[in-house]
Every structure is written in C-alpha cells, then in structure tokens.
Amino acid sequence: MSTQSIDYQFILESDSTPLIIFDNRGRILYPNNAAEIVLGYVTSKELFDLAMLHAPTDFGSKTTLMDLHYKQLSFYAINVSYNSEDWIALRLYYRPAIQDKKRLNIKKLIDSDINTLLEATLTMYKMSYQGKLMLFTDKDIPTLKIDQNSFSKLLRKVLNLFKSSNKIEISLKVAIGEYVVVDEHRYKILRLEISGDYRGVSQDKHIIQLCEEMQITATIDSKKIVLDIPFIQ
C-alpha cells in the first residue's frame, strides 16, 4: 500500500501529545486536539516564546528536557522543529502521571448532590466569614459518587484558607472535554474553583493529602485553588 493515501493530519489530530504550529509572527496556524486543552492553561504567546527560545539554530528538530508546569499540566520535554522560515512547530511531552498506590473504593462512595454538600459547607462558613461570597454553580449537575465526609472536610479546609480575603468567588461546573483517569477508568471532570484576594497557606499540605486520598487533582495558586473532581456516576 502506498503511504500517499495516509491521512497524516488525522493522526496528528488525535495524538495525545500537544502539537502547535505557529507562523513566523507567533500566530497559531494549527493546534491539534491535545494542544487546545493546553491553550486553556497558557497563552499562545508564552508557548511561541518557549519555542523560539529552544528552537534549533538551523532548520531541523531539537528536543529539550525540562520541567514544565502549566497549572495542573506537567511536561518533561519539548520538541521544536522547522524547515521553513514561515512556520515553527512545538510539541509538548506530558510527564507520565505517577501511579498512586491508593485506589478509590468506588463501592464505598455515596451518590451525592454536590450542590447540597457545597451549600451545607457554605452555611457553616458564613457564620465566621464576613466578606463577600459569590457562588456560581450549575444547579442541574447530576449526582456523583463521592466520600461525603472527606469532601466536606476538604471544602471546609480550603475555604478556611480564604478567611482573610475580602471576597471569595466559588464556581462549580463540568469541565467540557476534559477527563481524568482514575483506577484505569476515564471520568469527566467536575471543576470547583475557589479564589479570593488573599489566601492563607497553612493547610496546603493537608489539602493536597486529602485530595490525593479522593483522587482529586488540586491546583494551588497564590490566590486560587482549583479542585478537579472525578465525575464518578
């Protein structure tokens, strides 16, 4: 069979390694599906600058090992290639996720309305928080299986870090098109974002530990905590 009939674009499109092709001014000519997710976490300018910095001195391809993090996305290497002055391609190699020895006992998880868990925690939290609290949630989120006690404990601890913040914004939504693999099963992601103008750091370690136990991915920024919850139904 001739290789001419092979649809290379289709293969690139469905590759799990993000690939972005820029023109010589940094405009994106082509991102594959995996790259579109990355572009939700980092600007195209930042990625173009990265490609320019690590580009081979002449036409060709160069792979550089590096520790690269964009929020919860983690990469161990990049590859920059070009054989024309008109375009430059950047590939980002995902760091393999360390297999957590802890496994979720899904049979022990309880069908839960996450909005009720959130409301109960916020009712308690408002008793000691005087600032402005804004909640953006989708009331129609279906029930999911979760350890109600641990999750409520996690929420309390996360919210307590924002006690000195003048305002807190909380948003809860299903992350469209994003998935997480837990114990060899792929699940949609329920994303809970909590942000404020100030955040304490005293409980960060404990929060990460609680998240690991529940297979929740926590992204901890200076003023924001994002919890990616596996949407187990």
Added chain:
Amino acid sequence: MPIPMSRNSEVKNIIRGLNLTRTLFVSSIIIGEPYTGKRTLVRSIFPNTPVVDGSSSMEYLERVLSENSELIIESFEKVKEPLALNFDNKRVIAISDTSIRERDIDELFAFIYRIPSLRDRVEDISVFKDYYIKKACEDLMIDSKIEIDETYLDISANLKSLKASVYKEALCQTSDKERLKRALYYYFMRNLDEPNGYKEHLELFERALLEAGLQKFGSQLKLSNILGINRNTLRKKLNEYSIN
C-alpha cells in the same frame, strides 16, 4: 410545653446547617459552654437518632458506630481516643464542651459549629425567661402573674442558671406569710452567728418594708399613716437605709 426557638442568627445558622446535613453521611460537631442548648437543639433535629455518651469505653463506642448508620455522641470531649473512631459513611453528630482539642476537631469533623453562650446572645434571654416563667408557674402551681426584671437573672451558667434564677424569683414573688417566715427562719439559722445580730438582721425586714411601701404609696406622709409610725421616725429610718 415546646422549647422556644432561638432568635440568635448564629444559632439559626447552626440549625440550618444541621438540617442541610440531615440526609448526608457526614460528621458534625457542635461545641459550646455547658447549658447553651446544644443537646436540645441536636435532639430536636435528629429525634430518632441513637445517642451514646462519650465517656463510654472505646470498645463500646466502636461497636455502636459500626452498628448504626447515624449516631449522636454526647460529651464528645470525654472520648478517650477520638482519632481511633471511624466516621466513614456515617452520619455522626457530636456534642462537646469547649475543652476538646482543636486538632482532633479539625481531623475528625467535616462540619464544626460553635454555639455562642447566652451572654453573647442577649436576644435569647427574654425568650428563655418567658419560657421558664411559664414553666415555673406550671411546676410550682402558681396562678398569679410574674414579672421579672432582667437584672435579677443569672446567666453565668447559661440556661441552667437562668432557669434557677427564674424559679427562685417566682418563689420570692409568690411566697405567703408562712413561707416567708420559714425562709427567714432558715436564713437566720444559717447566718446568725455574729454579735450585734439583732440590729444587723432587722434590716432584712425593715428595708424591704420601707422600699415596698414607698414604691406602693408614693409619699412619706401616706406611708407613715399606713405603717402607723411618726413621719420623723420614718424619715430617720429612710435615711438610715439610704432609701430615697
């Protein structure tokens, strides 16, 4: 007689929070000074939930926890090894005084409520005063109307001392002559041991008589007539006790 609802916003929030967790399998704790109404509040929201005392042995607590999907643990501060308890998929409502270790609370409980003491929720004092007045009238078979000035109420031990002070005041206001005589008798039996006792204890009778008389009749002239004593004698007595 139904126990009145608190008017305090923090207590209302605790009630709301506990109501929201009624269907959830989570652990909650309500912490506060003794006699702030914690137990009554929890039992009113979870009337059919089994109750166990924290001073029970660990073996017993663990067994009761494993046998029940929901449980109220009273006097949680007395649990010997709180961190050994497993609350997974249980609805646990613990009640504790303020002596419990903060680290244990943070480790064990998802929902932590702190009920304010009565001195920090003054809006509740009149609510519970009225409730205890009604209860005192019922328990002590008092028919007459009782009004209690809040300065005579004792809230140092929260609802317990409030209730005691209402009952004592109710008895004070409704005691007949015979009971007053007996009350004085017991008082003198306890306190009459210093020299000059006659003069000193006469005040018990005279001061109350003069204060009540002046309040009731308004003028010294009228009071001296009612008491059948000379006006100068009355004025002298009023000065002696500094009654205006």
